[in-house]
Amino acid sequence: MAETPIRLGMVGGGADAFIGAVHRIASRLDGHYTLLAGALSSTPEKARASAEALGLPRSYDSFEAMAEAEAARDDGIEAVAIVTPNHVHAPAAKAFLKRGIHVICDKPLTSTVDDAEDLAKTAEASGALFVLTHNYTGYPVVRQARQMVADGALGTLRLVQVEYAQDWMTGPAEGKQAEWRVDPARSGGGGSIGDIGTHAYNLACFVSGLTLEALAADLHAFGAGRTLDDNAHVMLRWKGGAKGMLWCSQVAPGNENALKLRIYGDRGGLEWVQEEPNHLWYTPFGEPKRLLTRNGAGATEANTSLCRVPGGHPEGYLEAFANIYTEAARAIHARRLGQDVPGDLAYPTIHDGLDGMRFIDACLRSAQGDSAWVAP
């Protein structure tokens, strides 16, 4: 029998927010959630207007009010999506976690490492689930890549090269999307390194299974009057001896959303590019390159189990995002029944979020120390 959809709320994500709309589609795509309540903006009028435009049954003026009221209802929300600017993630998440409401939170986790550590403690104490939407981990072929590395297809890892290039901040930062991202009070101390560098770092860790030992970073703001970095070069040393590089940029004309991961071991290599997300290149050393596809020939269970349509019918960004939501739904359904979270779920958690904050912090420390090697 069909599961009853999960009752979902949302904090942030008002009318003109990009990522709020993405979360709503992701929650809807597989039919596992019903969005019932929201505190969609820190400006109450805007919150109400957005809720009405979306047909939301219950609108609140603040996340505190929403947490309290929903927790008190029998039919209150079971989970909340937090899609605000970074500095609001921690207080909002804590308000819901303390009341046992599961949290699905956008990245980076918070705006400071202290906030992140504090939030992690709250999350662990709460017993509620905490899902971090590092959505690029939701692509089916990324899952296959991760499994292949774990299964030893590449042998001993030597190199992890990751980059994430965009061009939308080549000129002056304008518009709602840009504004808060260049404001340290709302973003934290990282600019591009927090906004997209953490995605790149998370993806590298997710697929390689490696832990970072040290990094050396050179951060720079090219945009006139910008205080936060819009470009970052980072050299990486992974525990166990692998090396690598991370480059992220928001000032590289011609790059829309060019997240790219390459991993090399002594037995083979893998390459994945987010803008062609249905493809995964695999090269066993000394053999021809193979083009693995989403749900196509050579796809493994890790790949096919996250697919909705056959190979050749492209699934994209929203489907990958929805895969995180659907994994979250499976975990929440298990909790409803008092069961353990299924072992095959691989959505990012608060630990990945804390790890990401420490990565940003290490980049900032290294950059301030003229690119000295620092531990994250």
Place this chain on the structure above:
Amino acid sequence: MAETPIRLGMVGGGADAFIGAVHRIASRLDGHYTLLAGALSSTPEKARASAEALGLPRSYDSFEAMAEAEAARDDGIEAVAIVTPNHVHAPAAKAFLKRGIHVICDKPLTSTVDDAEDLAKTAEASGALFVLTHNYTGYPVVRQARQMVADGALGTLRLVQVEYAQDWMTGPAEGKQAEWRVDPARSGGGGSIGDIGTHAYNLACFVSGLTLEALAADLHAFGAGRTLDDNAHVMLRWKGGAKGMLWCSQVAPGNENALKLRIYGDRGGLEWVQEEPNHLWYTPFGEPKRLLTRNGAGATEANTSLCRVPGGHPEGYLEAFANIYTEAARAIHARRLGQDVPGDLAYPTIHDGLDGMRFIDACLRSAQGDSAWVAP
């Protein structure tokens, strides 16, 4: 204020059907529909089990029973998705159209031209909307391509080359997807030409705006014991003097879902490949090729208005399918208010379906006449 979601029913699309699941996701993605009723299988037990698995409020044993009962309810469905094998399209659609219920129907329209003509008459008489899910017309850059051709970017058209290659029937036809497609009684007289050739033909017409004058076809069944074509070569002559070719195949190893359209005029060319659906190549003659993208630099209103996320965040097959559903929703909402259907909507209609059936029929006639030129 948010529109009330459209009350939707479904005929066909039981548990193991591919296209039924696609229609359900497409209807859900933008939040414009609520699926309330279904006759999901011609086998009543299976229909009921499928409805229960999907959490459908109302399940029926046949589309006739469903049409009658729903039409009688105040809160009955306003629209129905028909996703059965081809030969059921016509009787099912007629049952709903006669009762003023809008129809969203899978392609090809029917299994014979006679059925198609009859259905077209019913549809016109009914006043209800008829939407045909030639979903590849829903891709944003396909819409931009169409507009560019209409605006004269290519000059006078000379060539329309279209192909649609798959490989899934290279071996023996097995499984539910394959079985009815190789059965003339359920598919009609066309095999690959009906299943995918009509998509290719529809796309060529949709983007080029041309009307076919004549075709010469060579159809063949390579699969052992197969009676319907699994490969078709067709030469095309368009009204006004353009020429072209259509190739469709289900026995071309290495092709997952390789629909490709190329259009050339005396001033420029366009190329689009479904497996990289966020890209459109445009070459003004004598200038460098340009890579236009979904919602990226150079995107026109026809492109951006169908996008949910920025360029570089790939949207795929399901989003294109959902665009057809969302255009249908806009039309249905207009009808609710007694208004005309908005002029910018471009979803395929019963006329495209009838045109597709005549195309299939012409291919069969030409092939039987040793590839003589015939008019569609």
Place this chain on the structure above:
Amino acid sequence: MAETPIRLGMVGGGADAFIGAVHRIASRLDGHYTLLAGALSSTPEKARASAEALGLPRSYDSFEAMAEAEAARDDGIEAVAIVTPNHVHAPAAKAFLKRGIHVICDKPLTSTVDDAEDLAKTAEASGALFVLTHNYTGYPVVRQARQMVADGALGTLRLVQVEYAQDWMTGPAEGKQAEWRVDPARSGGGGSIGDIGTHAYNLACFVSGLTLEALAADLHAFGAGRTLDDNAHVMLRWKGGAKGMLWCSQVAPGNENALKLRIYGDRGGLEWVQEEPNHLWYTPFGEPKRLLTRNGAGATEANTSLCRVPGGHPEGYLEAFANIYTEAARAIHARRLGQDVPGDLAYPTIHDGLDGMRFIDACLRSAQGDSAWVAP
């Protein structure tokens, strides 16, 4: 010890000729030839000026004079490259063949089938070698493709799709390259079908090993005032049951020299594109696509034996052309020693040339018969 370079002459290929310069580079690249004599133009002054500009020791006013004089010298040329417009190929080749001088001739073989048959008789009677520069057969991965098909990697062949698209005649035909190609007296009755269609047809035959049974063609001249076709659509039926299509065009904006071959059997597929000539896609049915490369992992002897530099160091059009010249040199060296031509040589011969002429002729006949199926 090094072989003494072969003494080479050239007919045609004066100052502003494209293909003459290509032949000269191809003959020089591997050091197997010394160009000593030429009748580089039908205009004697131009012939002399071109010869002087190239530093040629001996210049002649006509190919007849050259054939006679060179045959009379002890150190006369051993081979001649014929790079004139098509209608001169036959008389020039015959003048040299009759005197036992080997011929390396550009394609298509002649301007009529009669001339071709006549020339073939002369060539056979002469005992001299006749090499036809269908240069695309000289690419290393094309050779590997051919061998793979012969070895059964694709199983029983079902489909051979070949196309050759250019755009340089989209506007009016101007310049030396265009002029003679649109003149039936010099080109023969085929336009694009003779100029590039024969390349495509030859490549399809070369790699597939198939023989054509029948074709149905639709030829058209889009360019204003043009009498010869600049676009051709051809449906193909191969002996043994395979089918296919050939499209060639010189009016497809955005295509520089887009020759593309795809072959499909019941066990796998191959795809090759001339503009990326170091790559060959191979798909064993049901397995991931593999990217085979020139001299790279997975390269066979048929591939590596024609390579000068390692994989990843692109070789191109001139190297492929030079491979034909070098194979010709190996044959000529064998003849010098009174030995048989080595068995591994695969350069095209007069038989391929005659086959090409019959193909052109069949296309013209079919087109005149409203695309009726005709045997070549």
Place this chain on the structure above:
Amino acid sequence: MAETPIRLGMVGGGADAFIGAVHRIASRLDGHYTLLAGALSSTPEKARASAEALGLPRSYDSFEAMAEAEAARDDGIEAVAIVTPNHVHAPAAKAFLKRGIHVICDKPLTSTVDDAEDLAKTAEASGALFVLTHNYTGYPVVRQARQMVADGALGTLRLVQVEYAQDWMTGPAEGKQAEWRVDPARSGGGGSIGDIGTHAYNLACFVSGLTLEALAADLHAFGAGRTLDDNAHVMLRWKGGAKGMLWCSQVAPGNENALKLRIYGDRGGLEWVQEEPNHLWYTPFGEPKRLLTRNGAGATEANTSLCRVPGGHPEGYLEAFANIYTEAARAIHARRLGQDVPGDLAYPTIHDGLDGMRFIDACLRSAQGDSAWVAP
């Protein structure tokens, strides 16, 4: 009238050497050189056998003997190609330069900075020409890229990202090509950074026109028992404020010869990949990407002047190498006539070689200082 070919000698490049054969083809391709003399190996018997196999008129047992004897002949060589392991470049080059014989030398310039500086002094004092075969600068579209940057098409440069990945040393280093490259006595202190990193660095400088201010390097030898780096990560700071990264590796499975350059300014970006050398991506900020091609639409004089065949007929590695040789020939011909070297020539010189040696040295110093920023 045709120029008399330049009399050329060669040091190194015996039977099984890769790069010697490349130089010979490059010298031959455009017909500007005749190879007359060689000291092809440091082992006299091997030198003689190689010369005989190549049909060389004059063979010497050592470069010293060759320099002395050739300088004494009226018809002695005018230029010499030096294609030995790195440590022999300096003594060999000096022997010829001192006698006024032009030098065409492989890269990197020498095995130490001291040798390089000493050689540079000798070269300047000699008045003879010194051409360094950083061959990747010879690709036509690379020349166009350089001109576009110089003309301001990208605006103020911000980022120069360059990488050069190979995989041939993933396993143990074996064979003649690998052996000397892993031997510090013959290669110098740099492994991959000297062998391919210098190519990447040279290309970045050549196209961007920038001068390096500082670098921070992390070098590593992954191969068992290897003392020289087979992978290098380098962060770059260019004078004037641009930043960048250089990655080179010989242990990245799946990469044949993957040299890639990306340059971004505040007005646009460029991207070039050596394995598709006929293409250049150009993105004016805010506009669609454009695909510029070798000798195709949009090609500038800097591009077309180095092309032999039309766009779409791929030229490759050997043609780019030959472009350096042909530019050298134009310079030598000017010298013959007592004229200045033409101003449009852009072949790399001893200054680029010295710059490259300082780059290697800086990488080694930085790596030894735990990746501290150092000036080159």
